[in-house]
Amino acid sequence: MLCEKALPLLSEYFDDVLDPQTAIQISQHLGQCIRCRREFDGLSSVHKRLQALHRVAAPAYLNSLVRHKIEKRTRDSWRVRLREDIERRWSKIRTLEGMWYVTRALGTVMASLFFVLITSAITPYYMNVNAPVRDLNFPPDYSHQVAVNLMKKLGIPTLAQRQIAWRDAAISDLYFSQFGEAISSTPKDDDFSVVTRIDRSGSAQIQNVLQYPADENLLNNFNAMITTARWRPASRNGQVISSHLVCMVSKISVDN
Amino acid sequence: MYPDELALHDDKSAVSQRGALERAGSRVDLTFEELFERYSSMVFSLVYQILGDREEALDVSQDVFFTIYRKIGSFRGESSIKTWIYRIAVHRAANRCRWWSRLRRRGTVSLEEHLSRNSEGDIYRSLRSDAQSPEDALLIQEEHREVERMLLQLPLQQRVAVIMKDIEGLSYEEIAEAMQISLGTVKSRIARGREVLKRNFREAMS
Ligand SMILES: [Zn+2]
Numbered sequence: 001m002l003c004e005k006a007l008p009l010l011s012e013y014f015d016d017v018l019d020p021q022t023a024i025q026i027s028q029h030l031g032q033c034i035r036c037r038r039e040f041d042g043l044s045s046v047h048k049r050l051q052a053l054h055r056v057a058a059p060a061y062l063n064s065l066v067r068h069k070i071e072k073r074t075r076d077s078w079r080v081r082l083r084e085d086i087e088r089r090w091s092k093i094r095t096l097e098g099m100w101y102v103t104r105a106l107g108t109v110m111a112s113l114f115f116v117l118i119t120s121a122i123t124p125y126y127m128n129v130n131a132p133v134r135d136l137n138f139p140p141d142y143s144h145q146v147a148v149n150l151m152k153k154l155g156i157p158t159l160a161q162r163q164i165a166w167r168d169a170a171i172s173d174l175y176f177s178q179f180g181e182a183i184s185s186t187p188k189d190d191d192f193s194v195v196t197r198i199d200r201s202g203s204a205q206i207q208n209v210l211q212y213p214a215d216e217n218l219l220n221n222f223n224a225m226i227t228t229a230r231w232r233p234a235s236r237n238g239q240v241i242s243s244h245l246v247c248m249v250s251k252i253s254v255d256n
Numbered sequence: 257m258y259p260d261e262l263a264l265h266d267d268k269s270a271v272s273q274r275g276a277l278e279r280a281g282s283r284v285d286l287t288f289e290e291l292f293e294r295y296s297s298m299v300f301s302l303v304y305q306i307l308g309d310r311e312e313a314l315d316v317s318q319d320v321f322f323t324i325y326r327k328i329g330s331f332r333g334e335s336s337i338k339t340w341i342y343r344i345a346v347h348r349a350a351n352r353c354r355w356w357s358r359l360r361r362r363g364t365v366s367l368e369e370h371l372s373r374n375s376e377g378d379i380y381r382s383l384r385s386d387a388q389s390p391e392d393a394l395l396i397q398e399e400h401r402e403v404e405r406m407l408l409q410l411p412l413q414q415r416v417a418v419i420m421k422d423i424e425g426l427s428y429e430e431i432a433e434a435m436q437i438s439l440g441t442v443k444s445r446i447a448r449g450r451e452v453l454k455r456n457f458r459e460a461m462s
Contacts, residue, residue: 011447015421017428042454049403049457050422052396058300062314063292066321073322 001029006036014043286337288325295338296321298424299345305419306349308408316352320345335433342426342434346416353412406456414449421446 006029012018013026030037073081093099286294299320304313323344331340407415416435420426426434432442 008447011450012443015428015446017443039454042458043450046450046453046457047422049399050407050418050453051425053305053400053403053423055297055301055423056304056313058297058317059314062296062300062317065314065318066292066325069318069322070325 001025003029003033003036006030006033007039010036010040010043014040014047288328291324291328291337291341292321295341298338299341302342302345302419302424303349305404305407305423306346306412306416307352308404312352316345316348320348323348336430339430339433342420342430343436346420346434350412350416357412402460406453406460409456410449410452414445414452417442417445418449418453422450 006026009018009022009026013023016023018026030040076084296317300313300317303316303320304310307313307316320341324341327344331337335343407419410418413435417431420431420434421428428439428442428446431446432439435442437445
């Protein structure tokens with residue numbers, strides 16, 4: 001038998017669990033090979049030293065501890081047991097150095113989470129400039145509807161002057177609305193009617209003027225007025241109402 | 257050292273245990289008291305050797321016997337009660353050990369550090385009577401500590417197998433059943449464990 005074959009079997013040979021034939025081969029090899037003999041002696045010395053450890057006696061009060069635990073656990077409800085279990089584990093973790101940092105990090109995370117929740121609950125709704133309009137739950141033809149509704153309210157029958165492709169991808173995310181005041185069947189000097197484009201940041205640009213004021217000078221003021229207007233979706237209790245837009249115009253002075 | 261309330265409430269606990277004991281008795285023919293009497297030092301010693309810490313061993317031993325108390329009713333006798341108890345003890349001790357090594361991986365603390373902090377000079381091993389003098393006793397104690405330290409350096413699974421074979425003196429079959437692994441795995445774990453110990457002992461000598 002070769003050393004390579006004998007060496008891995010020495011442990012089993014030592015425990016006397018090999019089949020008789022292999023055991024005889026190993027024992028013959030050990031008689032001839034100093035190196036394997038040395039390994040075998042090493043094994044038996046390991047065994048001797050381990051065996052010398054012999055059993056550690058259990059302390060007498062282990063019995064009391066076990067009975068105490070059994071009695072307590074049988075008496076307590078599962079809720080108490082669960083809580084104690086968690087407390088025991090937690091106290092173990094808490095006594096370790098280093099866990100302090102973990103606890104602190106956890107606290108920081110919880111605090112910032114709380115902050116985010118609170119602020120998102122109390123701040124008003126802001127339009128997300130980059131989000132597609134669909135995210136706001138507007139119907140695809142929302143801008144069209146707004147424009148049409150506004151024009152109905154203002155008494156304008158149709159957008160006769162200009163055809164706009166409402167479902168055009170380029171402008172579908174824009175709000176169109178009619179802006180003007182006191183539109184009547186007999187236009188006065190300062191009547192104007194316009195289609196504005198309100199982009200998603202809420203700033204307005206004149207898209208198409210439907211009806212000019214007779215006074216050309218008024219047009220400049222009108223431009224100033226329309227660009228200072230801000231639009232936002234209406235909201236109630238922090239919820240967006242997709243059927244309404246709110247227009248905010250700061251007061252502008254018209255000087256002649 | 258231990259408060260009075262841990263001293264037994266004999267009457268009550270005896271009553272509360274009787275139910276489980278009667279259930280156990282049908283298959284095991286031993287009361288829980290007798291089981292404890294017979295196997296407590298086996299469990300404690302095994303767990304102590306695996307974990308290398310007295311307080312941990314006490315804690316885990318309590319868990320082991322509590323598990324035995326709860327599960328004895330479902331013990332089917334497909335293995336001997338001894339290997340069944342060994343299985344519970346090995347399982348519990350290994351879990352505790354893994355818990356410690358998880359903490360170490362997180363960089364918090366290692367079992368070894370914990371031990372060196374908490375159980376300095378805390379070895380209550382009963383010395384064999386072959387110690388002739390106090391000096392001999394001290395030497396033997398030193399030797400035991402050395403071996404224990406070496407044992408703790410073995411990978412968990414090898415350590416458990418070697419302890420069960422060389423200290424507890426179990427057969428390969430019993431170890432396979434207690435650790436729930438194949439006979440071949442037992443053989444290789446013991447062989448590898450002993451090999452590492454042999455090497456380490458030699459290094460320590462030179
Ligand atoms: Zn050889």
